[in-house]
Amino acid sequence: MKTDIRIYHGDIVFAPSAKKLEENEDSYIVVEDGTVSGIYEHIPDDMKALPVTDFGRNLITPAFSDLHVHGAQFVQRGIAMDCLLKDWLNDYTFPQEAKFKDPEYGKLCYDAFVEDMLRHGTFHANVFTTVHRETSEYLFHTMEKKGMYGFVGKVNMDCHCPDYLKEDTDRSLRETEEFLAGHTRPGKVRPILVPRFAPVCSEKLLKGLGALARKYQCGIHTHLVESRWEAATALECFPGYESDAQIYEKTGLLGHGPSIFAHVIFPTGQDTEILKHYESFAVHCPEATNNVIAGIMPLKRLEIEDVKVAIGTDVGAAGSLAVYRQIAKAVQLSKLKEFYEPGEGKTITLAQAFYHATKQGGELFGKVGSFEKGYRFNALVIENMEDPWSPLSAAKRLERFCYAGDDRNIMERFIDGVMLPKLA
Ligand SMILES: [Zn+2]
Incomplete structure (x- = not known):
């Protein structure tokens, strides 16, 4: 079966270890059949013909895991x-x-x-x-x-x-x-x-x-x-x-x-x-x-x-x-x-x-919660975390989201590479 390849552009940020956030600003994340295959500064030559979904300066981050909650x-x-x-x-x-x-x-x-x-x-x-x-x-x-x-x-x-x-x-x-x-x-x-x-x-x-x-x-x-x-x-x-x-x-x-x-x-x-x-x-x-x-x-x-x-x-x-x-x-x-x-x-x-x-x-x-190769693309796109006259790094915008953002700043949601319908 043909591989489904999607390319998303934005400011990509995730934590491969507890030591630091990895920031890839103005970059492309390639997702094959719902799994991350790589992050690139420029689109690889063999993918140049594929469409790109552009999220501009918005953040692309892994979705969250709640390990203790009472429904x-x-x-x-x-x-x-x-x-x-x-x-x-x-x-x-x-x-x-x-x-x-x-x-x-x-x-x-x-x-x-x-x-x-x-x-x-x-x-x-x-x-x-x-x-x-x-x-x-x-x-x-x-x-x-x-x-x-x-x-x-x-x-x-x-x-x-x-x-x-x-x-x-x-x-x-x-x-x-x-x-x-x-x-x-x-x-x-x-x-x-x-x-x-x-x-x-x-x-x-x-x-x-x-x-x-x-x-x-x-x-x-x-x-x-x-x-x-x-x-x-x-x-x-x-x-x-x-x-x-x-x-x-x-x-x-x-x-x-x-x-x-x-x-x-x-x-x-x-x-x-x-x-x-x-x-x-x-x-x-x-x-x-x-x-x-x-x-x-x-x-x-x-x-x-x-x-x-x-x-x-x-x-x-x-x-x-x-x-x-x-x-x-x-x-x-x-x-x-x-x-x-x-x-x-x-x-x-x-x-x-x-x-x-x-x-x-x-x-x-399983393999969720990061954007290293092989992880599922379970992801969020987060917008509006900087003032237009005062740009911030991707890591600082993520920090502001944790302290001052809310669900209204989450503009898109992906599970297994599939974009969720807009929530009511
Ligand atoms: Zn409890």
Whole structure:
């Protein structure tokens, strides 16, 4: 079959490593069958006859990856942000999630959630749902239909939570297996296990999920040492275990597909060793950290210890699905951490935060999040990030977008090289 070759001109910027942004201003990116084949200052001779789509001085950047987001909490974004985690869960989040028993309610929320992710340029997402299987299936199929890359998990929780969400352990395992067994065919959206966090799961449930992880090689997504309350309660609920991460390791949940841990605010040495050993992702959600968690991930320390770091919004504990805003907030929080705990050099650059939100987080989904040869052209075109009388470099315009831009500055969106229709 004939290769489909597309050429786009603009100011191309991406982060091949955490060290720096690569800027290719006034350049051409060539995309063959949806995959980047090269970036050139001039169009190669053998392609000169092909049409070029010209985006002028607008930025062409990789799309974002959100490695920790709760689809069912989209409807409560920016609400009850003056609570801390325990009250926020009990008073707002759990009653809200209970409504996803109603398929019609679930559809309305998940349609809006997926549309808003696309609007903000997030094409790859690792999503918590609720304990309800039917609405979780709906989200899975909606993300598939839109061409997104993703992981979707039906939540498990069988203790220390309100009766209206508490699952019977055997039924929870049975429904989870049905969810996994229904999605064994390879695809861009895949199922994953999501025990909510250790304090609301029994040992029997986690061991049962461990057996499913081994059988389906599907991986796990959960919260880890996210607050002092959660970290202490996890160990009270699991006597004999030495750390939060060891609870998942000893119940057989690690080493069978990807492992993604949200927050990782207070990791012990053992937590860090386990994350490193299983090549897990630690997901930094800076705004949620400000709002309901009250702690800051030791991002620089995890980087130094070779733990993979990604970025998440953790909506509803954040006000928006904009991953680019989390990039700015990650830089801001690193300065606060340095201020209050001086001495180790904790500040990070915009390039570092952008790398975690694109290429490193994108690793979970395949070759997405960069424009090196062989990566899928999952991309955004961003406009209007400089004043006409004061030109800025591509890197500076990207930085301004993270701090001051919004979805109205995203003029085009591409998934697998295909331009998405304009959003309403
Ligand atoms: Zn969360």
